[in-house]
Amino acid sequence: MLNEEKRDITSNKIVKVAHSLFMEFGYKAVSTREIADVCGLTQPTLYHHFKNKKALYLEVLRTELYEMQIALERIIRRYDDLEQCLYQVTYYILINKPSSISQMFRDIEIEMEDQHRKQIKKWWIDAYQAPIASIFEKGIKEAKLRNPAEFGTFPVPSAYLLLNLISTKGPEQGQSEKHAKEQAKLYTRVLLYGMSFPEIRD
Amino acid sequence: MLNEEKRDITSNKIVKVAHSLFMEFGYKAVSTREIADVCGLTQPTLYHHFKNKKALYLEVLRTELYEMQIALERIIRRYDDLEQCLYQVTYYILINKPSSISQMFRDIEIEMEDQHRKQIKKWWIDAYQAPIASIFEKGIKEAKLRNPAEFGTFPVPSAYLLLNLISTKGPEQGQSEKHAKEQAKLYTRVLLYGMSFPEIRD
DNA sequence: TAAAACAATTATCAACTGATAGAAGTGTAT
DNA sequence: ATACACTTCTATCAGTTGATAATTGTTTTA
Structure with a gap:
């Protein structure tokens, strides 16, 4: 798999998971670790794809x-x-x-x-x-x-x-x-x- | 001032402040310290008046x-x-x-x-x-x-x-x-x- | 194949969270 | 005045938060 694809796949998954969590529980009630866990990733990985929590929420x-x-x-x-x-x-x-x-x-x-x-x-x-x-x-x-x-x-x-x-x-x-x-x-x-x-x- | 009155006054103030904060920002987004600060109290004082954060929210x-x-x-x-x-x-x-x-x-x-x-x-x-x-x-x-x-x-x-x-x-x-x-x-x-x-x- | 680019990891941070223990101060009653 | 009850305080806890640095391993490129 190309790195580019891999990145897109992971980013999309993060956005998708973050979307469902943010919309259900609200921005503050959802931690970056929860999002990462559901994605099957470690928490710092999110910061490789998005600058910070707010940037992720904006993308959502x-x-x-x-x-x-x-x-x-x-x-x-x-x-x-x-x-x-x-x-x-x-x-x-x-x-x-x-x-x-x-x-x-x-x-x-x-x-x-x-x-x-x-x-x-x-x-x-x-x-x-x-x-x-x-x-x-x-x-x-x-x-x-x-x-x-x-x-x-x-x-x-x-x-x-x-x-x-x-x-x-x-x-x-x-x-x-x-x-x-x-x-x-x-x-x-x-x-x-x-x-x-x-x-x-x- | 009687102690009984004092307690009621403080409790009511806590409930009132907690009410406005909880309703505006949501349960999770409001910390017990914020509530105490607005009341002009220290955070552990809240726990003298209410068993825990949830009990306070229930009272609200x-x-x-x-x-x-x-x-x-x-x-x-x-x-x-x-x-x-x-x-x-x-x-x-x-x-x-x-x-x-x-x-x-x-x-x-x-x-x-x-x-x-x-x-x-x-x-x-x-x-x-x-x-x-x-x-x-x-x-x-x-x-x-x-x-x-x-x-x-x-x-x-x-x-x-x-x-x-x-x-x-x-x-x-x-x-x-x-x-x-x-x-x-x-x-x-x-x-x-x-x-x-x-x-x-x- | 060597090196450059990249994704994901482990380890760690300071700040903040709800909550508890015990001391200090304040008022009440004998 | 002394003993007691009550309110609030300081100090502190373990757990969680968002975020960073350095490292490992994989993929792409030359």
Whole structure:
């Protein structure tokens, strides 16, 4: 095996393992030794591949957010119907991000320095905010959604409404594969149509 | 000053400080020395008032959740109208819990042992889930909300819909006092009436 | 094949973690 | 005033943290 390949393989494995650990337990709660152990490596080896723990976390975020951006843009391109599109996006995030978004926010806010935060924010906007906001923007243009000026549902805040619904995991909500479909359906329906009886809206 | 008073004062201060630190940075990221420093005490003093770090965290949760329970029950008793009640509850949580709920979930899930988790879950249900679910239950009984069997909006899942909307804080949402009112209004309206044009609902 | 480049190791570091023991100080009660 | 209870302190512990230096072994290149 070439050294170049070897390096890539190891680096990718580290990033992959670090990703799952960081997202589940948070930046501070995961030690570099834990990551190395799961990878079958010794801890100093991580420092051969990444400058320090923060650099590794940054790389985790970069790959994570880039993959999400590609996936969401593909879904949005594929589905033209507003409700269908929202459902697919919601389902994809539910399946692929088991409760990692809020953890991410905290770690970015607390553990990262300003210089990195700006870079991460850019990645975040490209990956989540912009794609999802574009769905709502289209819905508004096509007059399928309420007047944002009256209801406060501008594209970007609307994107966060959806993301908030998705991202927090309650103390007893497991995320099975079929349950995710039901949840995605519920989220999109409530977001679009609300919980009240349509007949008695004043 | 009586020794008894002194002890209570110190204990309360520790709990109060620990509360703000734990909720902002998470259980693992906050050291007992940090808590002691903010209290103007030395670290071993904490161990005179609490058996260990976990016991302190438990006490923090207990007081926090109990206060929330009292407050929510009071609000629900006061406001009879569904929308008004949801708005007030949302506003209260937004003001008093700056993004601490999701952090709490994580810490309970990850850092606590099973025996404590069950106790905490009970506190949680009494403080958040049951009161908020009761609002939706009433709305369903009064036929102000959709048929849960068709829409999936049973009282308890509905409560989590609201809590999810409230609890996650995006990467750029500050929580000023006036902004909280707008946000609370937006959340309740969207939850009840949805984002779509009422006219073109099929 | 020799040497240069590279990956991964062992050994180690200072700083920090939660936690304990025992002394010192402070207030209470007889 | 003396004895006691209680609060807080200093000193210290073993374990863990992120990080570095020097070494070993492997691969690539000349």
